[in-house]
Amino acid sequence: MPEITVYSRTPRTAGGFECGGQRITLSGPIKSGGEGMIYAVKYSDGICAKVYHKNKINAELRDKVKAMINNPPGENLTGEPDSSHSSLISWAISALYDSNLPDAHFLGFTMPLIDTSMFREAHRYYDPDDRIKYMGGTFTWLYLLTAAFNIASVVSAIHLKGHRIGDMSASNILVARTAAVSFIDCDSFQITDAASKKTYYTKVATGDFLPPELMGVNFRTDNIDRYYSDLFALGVMIFRFLMNGFHPYQARGAGVDGLPTIEAKIKQGKFAYEGTFPDVRPPKNAPPYAMISPELRSLFHRCFVTGHSEKEKRPAASEWAAALKNEIANIQKCDRNDNHYFSGGLRKCPWCAVMAANPGRKDPFPAGKMGKGNDAQKTATAKPPAGEREERVRTEVGTGVGSGFGFGAGFGFSKPAKAQPVKTPPATPVSTQTAKPQTTKPPNANPQTIKPQPAKPQQAAPAQQPAKAAPVKTNPPNPPMLSVTPDSVEMKVMRNGDAEFVIKVENKGEGTLIGTLESDCDWLTFRGTGRKDIDFSAAKVFETAAVIDGSKLPDGAGSDAADATFTGRITVASNGGRTEIPVKVALAKDPKLETDRGKIIIKDADIASDATVIRSEFTVTNGGDGILTGTVTPNRDWIRAVPERISTADSVTVAVEIDTAKAPNTLLLFGKINIETNGGSAEITVGVTIQK
Incomplete structure (x- = not known):
């Protein structure tokens, strides 16, 4: 990979950064995004670097990064070597x-490297379809509880430092197969500098995690403390982990017929799980809310019912952590299905009860089933004996299995279970650099401390005649041995675009591996050279990127057809062997604009109340390949579309707001929303009739 040299500096507490600093070599980038690029730090496996795009850098961003460095959260969340916790944040x-000069330009920062082969976005675990696909039934409700506990613990540590997450969602919280968690994009958090008392506010949000009081707020212009917003979002996240992925404001019934989105239901407080609204019910396939312990249900009530209008009543992150820890300590295991775990106060397994009452429904934790993805293979390669399996779960999540309540006619709660002390943290510490198998001690093994014993002095041996030197035999070193990844490549590329893939050459033997990579196609070259061949020399590893230039793909009959394919080959020849990498390329389709509706008609709008903003939405979909980019522009000042610019490989929801206070004083309003993209244009007609 290409390399760049930068200089790492430590900020002064009083202001500015120390001059000089450590020289660091970065290689990559290994990932890029809208704000900058992520690089590997050479010779530091556990550290990476974020380098901002030049147009994103300003003095406030530099000072915010300084405030982060000077005010890290506790609990070893930033990855110190002595960390014994199961969480790590970027x-x-x-x-x-x-x-290293005084007038140097700020570029970015270093941070802990999160191993994305081990951590996945949170929804991959709380969504049952994704979870079963990758993990089978082995990521049980016990693991989900533990992941929720770890998330609450991290949020609590961040809040204790005066910081806020702001945009808490399933995409910036990652979870590992051991229930360890990681938070990413931390530079978007709300950061408070303890020394200067200055707060750097977050400018982003995710709609279905926002509390009602912040719906419709423009975070780009308004500086709003996000503490109570964090508490609401944390409640949503925990609810989804414990309730099989369902959002607390997903609901059905006549009472929500006019509220098509999650955001609209949040705004109206339509929490369906307590019978507050007789015409609002939970989703059909949602787990029974009675399976949640009374302690946790009381926290959900404070978060979503009392806290809907009184944000100060929402539970703090530390309260969630304490309640979840208690729940883990008292959990029970089903005697019919090893993957069924449930609350300690229940009389019978709720998962079995749901399966019995709904024949044909998919079990969210199927017995003895492993998923087809990599996570499942890493979690276990064979099912251990029952006792050994139970001990493995106990060790990984740091708590025992519950107290064996008898089964009754229902699975309602009996008297509260007596809490058992938790002797170990609720999640096993996980290294985020490499996934190493964990060691499980026998159930009653006591740790032993081994102290080094001082060496005893040895008596001098009597003098002897020098021994006759014997010839020293040496074995010749092993020769270099070639290993190359990937072994084949299949990609799509735009006719006027390009695509890249990384080639990793490793020496599995000894000595120096010397050789050449050579392409047999003009459209297949090596990055930074424009050449079809490149030499390498490596004691261990050599990496380079191959570039597929779509504009150089052959022209001719059928070459631009949707199913046209092109093949090439990269030959790797060395003193440690020879191999070939077949490359197959298909033409990607151009982006294509599609919308799910051509008009928005709102009938009999009531503008008598103070709330004069009427909301609707439509979906923009990319029906082709690549990235669909463009603008969404209303032709009337009383129509607002959010976002105004779109960029998506899949689909994006556009919120439409009608501000009747700005509209003409008529009973019929008409306007248009024009969509211009690189995949075509579209027009959405907007019509509103006003109640007399």
Whole structure:
């Protein structure tokens, strides 16, 4: 990979950054995004670097990074070597500059490297279809409880430092197969500098995790403390982990017929699980809410019912952590299905009860089934004996299995179970650099401390005649041995675009591996050279990127057809062997604009109340390949579309707001929303009739 040199600096508490600093070599990028690019830090496996795009850098961003470095959260969340916790966040460790001179330019920061082969987005675990696909039934409700506990613990540690997450969602919280968690995009958090008392506010949000009081707020212009917003979002996240992925404001019934979105139901407080609204019910396939312990249900009540209008009543993150820890300590295991775990106060397994009452419904934790993805293979390769399996779960989540309540006619709660002390943290510490198998001690093994014993002095041996030197035999070193990944490549590319893939050459033997990579196609070259061949020399590893240039793919009859394919080959020849990488390329379709509706008609709008904003929405879909980009522009000032710019490989929901206060004083309003993209244009007609 290409390399760049930067300089790491430590901020002064009083202001500015120390001059000089450590020289660091970055390689990559290994990932890019809208704000910048992520690089590997050479010779530091557990650290990576974020380098901002030049147009994103300003003095406030630099000062915010300094505040992060000077005010890290506790609990070893930033990855110190002595960390014994099961969570790690991508927090800034040191600032990066382009030189070691006083007038150097700020570039970005270093942070802990999160192993994305081990951590996945949170929805991959709380969504049952994704979870079963990758993990089978082995990521049980016990693991879900533990992941929720770890998330609450991290949020609590961040809040204790005066910071806020702001945009808490399923995409910036990652979970590992051991229930360890990681938070990413920490530089978008709300950060408070303890020394200067300055707060750097977050400018982003995710609609279905926002509390009602912040619906419709423009975070780009308004500086709003997000503490109570975090507490609401944390409640939503925990609810989804414990309730099989269902959102607390997903609902059905006549009472929500006019509220098509989650955001609209949040705004109206339509929490369907307590019978508050007789015409609002939980989703058909939602787990029974009675399976949640009374302690946790009381916290959900404070978050979504009392806290809907009184945000100060929402539970703090530390309260959630304490309640979840208690729930883990008292959990029970089903005697029919090893993957069924449930609350300690229940009389029978709720998962079995749901399966018995609904023949044909998919079990969210199927017995003895492993998923087809990599996570499932890493979690276990064979099912261990029952006792050994139970001990493995106990060790990984750090708590025992519950107290064996008898089964009754229902699975309602009996008297509260007596809490058992938790002797270990609720999740096993997980290294985020490499996934190593964990060691499980026998159930009653006591740790032993082994102290080094001082060496005893040895008596001098009597003098002897020098021994006759014997010839020393040496074995010749093993020769270099070639290993190459990937072994084949299949990609799509736009006719006027390009695509890249990384080739990793490893020496599995000894000595120096020397050789050449050579392409047999003009459209297949090596990045940074424009050449079809490149030499390499490596004691261990050599990496480079191959570039597929779509504009150089052959022309001719059928070459631009949707099913046209092109083949090439990269030959790797070395003193340690020879191999070939077949490359198959298909033409990607151009982006194509599609919308789910051509008009928005709102009838009999009531504008008598103070709330004069009427909301609707439509979906923009990319029906082709690549990235669909463009603008969404209303032709009337009383129509607002959010977002105004779109960029998606899949689909995006556009919220439409009708501000009748700005509209003409008529009973019939008409306007248009024009969509212009690189995949075509579209027009949405907007019509509103006003109640007399």
